[in-house]
Amino acid sequence: xxxxxxxxxxxxxxxxxxxxxxxxxxxxxxxxxxxxxxxxxxxxxxxxxxxxxxxxxxxxxxxxxxxxxxxxxxxxxxxxxxxxxxxxxxxxxxxxxxxxxxxxxxxxxxxxxxxxxxxxxxxxxxxxxxxxxxxxxxxxxxxxxxxxxxxxxxxxxxxxxxxxxxxxxxxxxxxxxxx
Amino acid sequence: xxxxxxxxxxxxxxxxxxxxxxxxxxxxxxxxxxxxxxxxxxxxxxxxxxxxxxxxxxxxxxxxxxxxxxxxxxxxxxxxxxxxxxxxxxxxxxxxxxxxxxxxxxxxxxxxxxxxxxxxxxxxxxxxxxxxxxxxxxxxxxxxxxxxxxxxxxxxxxxxxxxxxxxxxxxxxxxxxxxxxxxxxxxxxxxxxxxxxxxxxxxxxxxxxxxxxxxxxxxxxxxxxxxxxxxxxxxxxxxxxxxxxxxxxxxxxxxxxxxxxxxxxxxxxxxxxxxxxxxxxxxxxxxxxxxxxxxxxxxxxxxxxxxxxxxxxxxxxxxxxxxxxxxxxxxxxxxxxxxxxxxxxxxxxxxxxxxxxxxxxxxxxxxxxxxxxxxxxxxxxxxxxxxxxxxxxxxxxxxxxxxxxxxxxxxxxxxxxxxxxxxxxxxxxxxxxxxxxxxxxxxxxxxxxxxxxxxxxxxxxxxxxxxxx
Numbered sequence: 001x002x003x004x005x006x007x008x009x010x011x012x013x014x015x016x017x018x019x020x021x022x023x024x025x026x027x028x029x030x031x032x033x034x035x036x037x038x039x040x041x042x043x044x045x046x047x048x049x050x051x052x053x054x055x056x057x058x059x060x061x062x063x064x065x066x067x068x069x070x071x072x073x074x075x076x077x078x079x080x081x082x083x084x085x086x087x088x089x090x091x092x093x094x095x096x097x098x099x100x101x102x103x104x105x106x107x108x109x110x111x112x113x114x115x116x117x118x119x120x121x122x123x124x125x126x127x128x129x130x131x132x133x134x135x136x137x138x139x140x141x142x143x144x145x146x147x148x149x150x151x152x153x154x155x156x157x158x159x160x161x162x163x164x165x166x167x168x169x170x171x172x173x174x175x176x177x178x179x
Numbered sequence: 180x181x182x183x184x185x186x187x188x189x190x191x192x193x194x195x196x197x198x199x200x201x202x203x204x205x206x207x208x209x210x211x212x213x214x215x216x217x218x219x220x221x222x223x224x225x226x227x228x229x230x231x232x233x234x235x236x237x238x239x240x241x242x243x244x245x246x247x248x249x250x251x252x253x254x255x256x257x258x259x260x261x262x263x264x265x266x267x268x269x270x271x272x273x274x275x276x277x278x279x280x281x282x283x284x285x286x287x288x289x290x291x292x293x294x295x296x297x298x299x300x301x302x303x304x305x306x307x308x309x310x311x312x313x314x315x316x317x318x319x320x321x322x323x324x325x326x327x328x329x330x331x332x333x334x335x336x337x338x339x340x341x342x343x344x345x346x347x348x349x350x351x352x353x354x355x356x357x358x359x360x361x362x363x364x365x366x367x368x369x370x371x372x373x374x375x376x377x378x379x380x381x382x383x384x385x386x387x388x389x390x391x392x393x394x395x396x397x398x399x400x401x402x403x404x405x406x407x408x409x410x411x412x413x414x415x416x417x418x419x420x421x422x423x424x425x426x427x428x429x430x431x432x433x434x435x436x437x438x439x440x441x442x443x444x445x446x447x448x449x450x451x452x453x454x455x456x457x458x459x460x461x462x463x464x465x466x467x468x469x470x471x472x473x474x475x476x477x478x479x480x481x482x483x484x485x486x487x488x489x490x491x492x493x494x495x496x497x498x499x500x501x502x503x504x505x506x507x508x509x510x511x512x513x514x515x516x517x518x519x520x521x522x523x524x525x526x527x528x529x530x531x532x533x534x535x536x537x538x539x540x541x542x543x544x545x546x547x548x549x550x551x552x553x554x555x556x557x558x559x560x561x562x563x564x565x566x567x568x569x570x571x572x573x574x575x576x577x578x579x580x581x582x583x584x585x586x587x588x589x590x591x592x593x594x595x596x597x598x599x600x601x602x603x604x605x606x607x608x609x610x611x612x613x614x615x616x617x618x619x620x621x622x623x624x625x626x627x628x629x630x631x632x633x634x635x636x637x638x639x640x641x642x643x644x645x646x647x648x
Contacts, residue, residue, distance in 0.1 A: 017629060040201055040370075041626040042398035050395055055403040065411075075327060079335040098339035101422055105347040108415045112355045112408055116362055119404035120389070123397045127390035139373030141393045142366070144202035144625075 008131035008179045009035075009151035010162050011138070012171035017043055020146035023169040024049045027150065030165060034154035038132070038147040056122060061115045068110025073103045134178045149177060194289045195627055196471035204472070204624040208617050209374055211467050217614070220466060225610040231603020238596035239314065247317050249593045256576040256588035261315035263568045264598055266423055267451070268308035268605075269349065270444075270564065273416050274452020275301030276356060279363070280412035283405075288630070289480055291623045292472045296463065296612070297456050298360040303608040304455070305353045307601040312345070314597065341425040348422040355415055359408050365391050366401075366622040420448040427571065434514035434575035439498055446491030450534075451564035453485040457557040459609065461550050463618065472619055475548050482547040485560065489538035492567075496535065510580055518574045522587055526566050527574075533563025 014020045017039065024037055024046060037046060076099040080086070085093050120126070132138055132149060141147050148171075150162055159176070166174045199207075242249060252259040275297040282290035313322050325346045327336055336343045368388035375381045391397070424444035427435040457478065464473040503511040518527045537559050540546045546553060578585045612618070 037395040038393045039395060039398070040205070040393060041622045041629060042402050043395075043626075043629065046395055047399045047402075050399075052396060052399050055400045057400055057403045058407065061404075061407050076338040079327070079338065084333060084335055095339060101341075101344040101418065101425075102338060102347045104418055105344075105351040105415075108411050108418075109351040109354060112358055112411045115404045115407045115411070116358045119362070119400050122400050123394075125389045125391065125397075127392075130390060130392055132392055142370040142373045143205040144200065 006179070007152055007159070008134075008177040009149050009154075009157070010159070010166055010174055011132065011135045011147055011149045011177050012166045012169060012174045013137060014146040014148065014169075014171055017046065017146055019170060020148060021046055021049055023148050023166075023171070026169060027148065027165075031156050032150050032154050032162075034157075035148065035150040038138075038141040038149070040141060040143055040145070057115065057118050060118045061111050064114025065107045065111030069103050069107035071110075072106030073099055076102060131177050131179050135175055193474055194291070194476055195624075195631060196474050199471070199624075199628050201625045201628055204628060205370060205374075205621050207469075207472075208619045208621050208624065209370065212614060212617065213371065213375055213380075221610065221614065225607065228603050228606030228610055231600055232607045233603075234596055235600025235604055238593055238600055242314060242593065242597070243319070247315065249591060251588055251590040251594055253586065253588070255579065255584050255586055256573055258315075258572050258576060259588060260590055260594040260598055261311045263565065263572050264601060265308050265311035265315075266444075266568045266572075267565050268304045268311070268601065269352075269423060270420060270448035270451045271455045271561075272301040272304035272308065272352075272356070272452065273420060273445070273448040274456050275299070275304075276352075276359075276412050276416040277449055277452065278456070279359065280409040280416065283409045284413060288627060289477055291627050292469075292474075292619050293456065293460060293477055293481075294623075295360075295363065295616075295620045296459065296609075296618045298356065298363065299609065299612045299616075299618075300455060300459060301356050302353075302360060303605050303612075305349070305356060306608070307605050309349055309353060310601065341422060341429050344422045345426060348419045352415060352419045355408070355412055359412055362401075362405060362408065363620060364616065365389060366393065367617045367620060369393065370621055371617070417445055420445045423448075427575075432575045432579055433508070433510035434499075434503075434518075434571070437499065437502065439495060439502070443492070443495035443498075446488050446495065447564060447567065450485060450488035450492050451561060453481050453488065454557040454560035454564070457481050457485070457553060458561060461554045461557075463613065465550070467613075467618075469619070472624065478550065478553055479544075479547045482541050482553060482556075485557075486538060486541040489534060489541070489560070493535045493538070496531070513578070514575060517578055518570055521574065521578070523570060523574050523577070527570050530563050530566035530570055533559045534567060537563070 012023065014023060020037055020039065021043075024035075027035055028049070028051065037050065039046060073096075077094055077096075080095070081093045087093075132147075135147075137145065138147065148166070148169075150157060150166065152159075156162075163174055250259055250261070252261075275294075278290050278297045279294040282294075313319050316322060324334075325336060325343065327338075336346070365388060368384050369391035372381055372384040372388045375384055421441035421444065424440035424442075428437055428440035430436060460473055460478070460481070464470050500515050503515040506512075518524070537556055540552070540556055546556065573588050577588055
């Protein structure tokens with residue numbers, strides 16, 4: 001059985017995105033890997049500094065779209081050619097040009113639902129409880145404060161050493177995050 | 180440069196007036212919902228909307244009891260108000276998607292403060308639109324026959340019919356608009372969860388915020404998914420009104436059977452949609468003092484887009500007339516004459532005045548930048564576009580090929596009640612929206628403030644610095 005952790009990690013609070021950006025760069029340089037930053041808005045520089053790699057979202061969306069389109073076309077082809085063929089004056093049963101609009105709509109529908117669904121799944125949302133919300137002041141991450149949390153599961157994590165490291169980054173304050 | 184000159188520059192170019200920080204935009208937008216008490220003005224507006232919604236409920240109930248015979252529709256004019264309203268409402272929705280998706284792809288920063296309520300407008304307009312064909316069904320309790328589902332009759336919808344394409348187009352449009360809107364709301368709902376005072380409000384916003392914690396790892400995926408949704412919504416919005424156009428174009432009626440319909444309908448949809456955006460934005464920014472977020476530049480840009488799409492619509496009118504003459508087809512020619520001089524001539528001329536003549540006022544900068552004249556122009560365009568749908572639908576059906584089948588169509592009081600009732604539903608939903616959800620995307624505004632800080636000295640910043648002393 002894994003040992004019960006006494007804390008989720010250490011949270012440093014910053015007043016500006018620039019300070020957080022610098023902190024993230026130094027944290028990576030110091031060898032930490034399991035950490036996360038919290039900001040009130042998406043910031044390209046920060047995303048770059050975190051070196052997050054690919055989002056993994058586009059391929060499933062492409063797949064979803066292709067499935068929607070192929071499935072939609074198959075449905076119409078099956079209905080008109082196999083299941084209920086209706087000869088109207090010798091016109092072709094597989095009248096594909098008339099099937100284009102619905103094929104397109106279902107492509108978009110499935111691709112869009114996949115984009116939203118995959119975003120939720122990869123972000124592990126909805127998540128009813130998360131330890132970071134135990135930090136007082138953390139609600140300001142959704143308005144005007146910037147946070148950096150080094151998690152206890154990081155191989156390099158050591159409560160006192162990591163706290164000392166975070167204090168060198170000029171945070172407003174550093175707090176322990178209860179699990 | 181004098182301060183006045185700088186202020187003039189700021190006035191003309193800024194997408195964000197005054198001096199704003201991350202905290203101040205969040206406070207200002209959030210306080211509209213979370214702090215500000217309900218004012219009598221809101222109650223009056225909501226009350227009117229609610230009353231009209233009750234009228235809608237009453238008219239729909241009577242319709243369900245008596246059937247569509249209470250409407251003015253008959254043969255040959257079997258498509259009356261319900262279809263006019265459907266096309267009008269769905270067109271209005273298009274500007275919301277256009278603003279939130281297409282302008283995002285084009286990196287237009289001025290979309291930020293108007294996209295949220297424009298998307299809400301889309302959803303409510305689609306709700307009003309979607310209701311209309313269902314009410315028109317005659318036997319609305321069989322509405323699910325429109326959908327392909329396994330059934331003991333082994334029957335399928337007619338997939339070659341534009342009316343069935345409509346079901347898929349509007350269904351997809353409603354779903355994708357809802358997903359797009361909700362996804363944009365998630366970070367803002369998290370802000371509301373963190374700032375709401377009451378326990379119930381915190382819990383409700385919390386549930387819908389899905390546990391969003393503003394993590395950069397989340398933002399990274401969120402942005403990609405949002406961009407993809409925008410890329411998907413842009414062709415979708417074009418397809419929806421094209422399909423609506425094909426409902427008409429694929430029929431053989433004179434005045435309908437024309438290849439210009441799909442693009443002309445899309446132009447008209449965005450035209451009427453921007454008119455509705457301005458109709459909502461101008462009172463909204465006044466009532467909640469959002470002039471520094473929805474600036475004159477926003478109004479100016481919307482007005483310019485309205486002018487462009489208005490010219491597309493005018494081109495459509497000209498081409499319709501020209502092709503009728505050029506085709507040499509007597510039926511096509513007769514439709515044009517009948518529209519301009521027949522029973523419904525007043526509708527036609529109101530349409531021309533509102534959509535073609537009034538729109539030309541938007542060439543003037545003074546009009547585009549004065550709220551009251553712009554509001555009046557927008558309202559008139561809303562009227563004009565409704566008239567356009569009336570003219571297209573009624574005049575073509577009213578007198579087609581055989582004079583023996585000609586007849587005059589007159590709407591009954593029930594037609595009018597359902598039409599005004601649907602406006603009431605729209606008003607009610609919009610009033611509830613501005614009191615319950617952030618009408619401007621807060622996280623995007625924070626991003627805009629941050630970008631402005633980084634790319635200083637923009638005119639707004641210069642001005643702000645000069646006013647520090």
